[in-house]
Amino acid sequence: MTEAGELPLQEYRLRLGGRVWSILHTHAMLTHADEAHFFRVLRNRVPYGVALWPASIALAHDLMDRADGLRGRRVLELGAGTGLPGIIAAAHGGQVVQTDRHECALEVCRRNGARNGALPVGYCLADWVAWDDTGRYDWIIGADILYAEEAHPHLRAILERNLAPGGRALLADPFRPASLPLLEALEADGWRIALSTWSVGEAEALRSVGIYELWREPNAAIAGAASGAVPAAGASVRAEYGGDPGRLAPTYPASSWRPRCYLVPERCSPERP
Numbered sequence: 110m111t112e113a114g115e116l117p118l119q120e121y122r123l124r125l126g127g128r129v130w131s132i133l134h135t136h137a138m139l140t141h142a143d144e145a146h147f148f149r150v151l152r153n154r155v156p157y158g159v160a161l162w163p164a165s166i167a168l169a170h171d172l173m174d175r176a177d178g179l180r181g182r183r184v185l186e187l188g189a190g191t192g193l194p195g196i197i198a199a200a201h202g203g204q205v206v207q208t209d210r211h212e213c214a215l216e217v218c219r220r221n222g223a224r225n226g227a228l229p230v231g232y233c234l235a236d237w238v239a240w241d242d243t244g245r246y247d248w249i250i251g252a253d254i255l256y257a258e259e260a261h262p263h264l265r266a267i268l269e270r271n272l273a274p275g276g277r278a279l280l281a282d283p284f285r286p287a288s289l290p291l292l293e294a295l296e297a298d299g300w301r302i303a304l305s306t307w308s309v310g311e312a313e314a315l316r317s318v319g320i321y322e323l324w325r326e327p328n329a330a331i332a333g334a335a336s337g338a339v340p341a342a343g344a345s346v347r348a349e350y351g352g353d354p355g356r357l358a359p360t361y362p363a364s365s366w367r368p369r370c371y372l373v374p375e376r377c378s379p380e381r382p
């Protein structure tokens with residue numbers, strides 16, 4: 110056990126891409142039951158960012174699939190928390206800046222970067238509400254950062270300002286209904302969105318996590334250009350989703366994303382200590 114302030118840290122190990130990644134965190138939210146417990150008992154005591162959320166595990170897998178597209182690219186991670194996705198991106202040659210508004214989370218993130226050898230990575234304490242980074246990034250990534258609707262205008266401003274021409278955002282989200290208005294608004298304003306779905310967690314209690322890939326076509330009309338569901342360029346086509354559509358369906362918007370639904374071929378296999 111390591112301590113971050115008063116919070117005992119545990120280690121989560123993920124076998125991915127031929128090696129084991131080690132992530133310190135206070136609580137791993139691998140199942141719905143884990144998350145229900147967190148919200149019922151811990152939400153006012155533990156900052157969200159020091160827990161490990163399933164979206165970050167799905168995003169780590171997705172980034173691993175895109176490793177070739179990361180080398181030498183500028184990557185901005187929003188709401189990095191314990192930092193797994195940015196660590197994967199950095200380990201594959203991305204020039205990564207990991208950001209969070211919570212000091213404790215950023216400290217855990219920094220420690221996780223060091224223990225996985227993902228250096229050099231930039232760390233930046235930054236709040237979306239008072240964002241002053243004017244840099245342009247080839248990738249903007251974020252896991253489980255869309256859950257608060259009041260943050261949507263700020264996140265949108267960051268996407269519009271900080272994504273380089275031709276760049277892409279990858280936002281992982283466990284199908285929280287509160288996340289959808291931002292995605293729908295972006296799509297309505299001409300952003301293209303592709304969705305792939307990953308299953309994360311323990312065998313009997315898998316959770317579905319969507320990876321929304323967002324980009325703008327050069328010279329795209331800005332408002333009202335509703336797009337179809339377009340698979341990401343170069344994304345590997347995975348097996349059609351054959352799991353439990355009933356569990357997914359209620360949170361899908363009535364939009365063009367619905368049909369593009371894939372299942373991760375190799376399930377994430379957490380190793381708990």
Ligand SMILES: C[S@@+](CC[C@H](N)C(=O)[O-])C[C@H]1O[C@@H](n2cnc3c(N)ncnc32)[C@H](O)[C@@H]1O
Pocket residue numbers: 157158159160161162163164165166187188189190191192208209210211214235236237238251252253254260
């Ligand atoms: C649900 S946690 C996800 C953490 C991590 N990405 C993961 O998936 O394990 C949301 C993260 O967003 C950060 N966050 C929330 N609101 C923010 C804001 N206004 N500015 C910057 N970070 C914010 C939180 O501190 C937290 O680390």
